[in-house]
Amino acid sequence: MDKKITGGIQAMRSLVKFSGAIFFISFITSCATITRGTEDVLNIESDPPNAQVVLSNGLTCKTPCSLKLKRKDSVVVKISKDGYQPVEVNVVPKIAGAGSAGMAGNVVLGGIIGAAVDAGSGAMYDLTPNPIKVTLEKAVDDNIKNKENNITEKLKKIEEMKQKGLISQEEFDKLKLEILKNEIN
Numbered sequence: 001m002d003k004k005i006t007g008g009i010q011a012m013r014s015l016v017k018f019s020g021a022i023f024f025i026s027f028i029t030s031c032a033t034i035t036r037g038t039e040d041v042l043n044i045e046s047d048p049p050n051a052q053v054v055l056s057n058g059l060t061c062k063t064p065c066s067l068k069l070k071r072k073d074s075v076v077v078k079i080s081k082d083g084y085q086p087v088e089v090n091v092v093p094k095i096a097g098a099g100s101a102g103m104a105g106n107v108v109l110g111g112i113i114g115a116a117v118d119a120g121s122g123a124m125y126d127l128t129p130n131p132i133k134v135t136l137e138k139a140v141d142d143n144i145k146n147k148e149n150n151i152t153e154k155l156k157k158i159e160e161m162k163q164k165g166l167i168s169q170e171e172f173d174k175l176k177l178e179i180l181k182n183e184i185n
Contacts, residue, residue: 037071037123038070038071038072038123039068039069039070039071040068040069040070040071040125040126040127040130041066041067041068041069042066042067042068042069042077042091042127042130042131042132043064043065043066043130043131043132044061044063044064044065044066044067044077044079044131044132045063045064045131045132045133045134046063046064046079046081046133046134046135046136047133047134047135047136048081048084048136049063049064050062050063050081051063051079051080051081051084051136052079052080052081053065053077053078053079054077054078054080055067055069055075055076055077055078056075056076056077056078057069057073057075063079069091069127071093071123071124071125071126071127072093072125073093074090074091074092074093075090075091076088076089076090076091077089077090077091077132079132079134079136081136083138083139084136084137084138084139085136085137085138085139087134087136089129089132089134091127091128091129091130091132092127092128093125093126093127093128094125094126094128095124095125095126096124096125096126151179151180154179155176155179158172158175158176158179159172
């Protein structure tokens with residue numbers, strides 16, 4: 001065979017191998033983006049269930065629920081229910097074990113571009129905390145608090161009067177009963 005043709009075939013083979021290697025490296029870089037994706041499912045539970053959930057990005061649901069979010073985005077999750085104190089939870093992206101393994105794979109295989117893609121896409125992150133599990137506490141009515149404070153103050157005053165000898169035990173007992181009757185009704 002002619003040396004020119006042989007040299008051309010070898011050059012073509014080298015070009016095909018080089019192109020294949022470039023394609024393979026391009027494909028395996030950004031491992032986390034390919035294997036994990038750029039979204040995560042945030043699971044939210046509450047006790048009692050059926051609480052309203054509102055995220056700072058505008059998404060809403062009722063517990064228990066699951067919402068698909070970008071792995072790289074931070075959100076504030078507000079959980080509320082009538083008769084209970086609301087709860088807020090900050091959800092933030094943190095580098096995941098699988099995400100850092102993907103990044104290490106990018107570096108080992110020379111995939112600086114892949115590492116940048118994974119970092120930019122958020123694929124290397126997990127949303128934390130996930131799942132969110134909250135126990136809602138019963139709300140205390142301000143009127144009840146005020147009434148309790150009022151009763152406590154009045155009882156303290158008559159106790160002081162008794163200790164100073166301004167009223168007898170019998171008068172104290174009578175006033176105490178009156179205060180409790182009036183404030184409870």
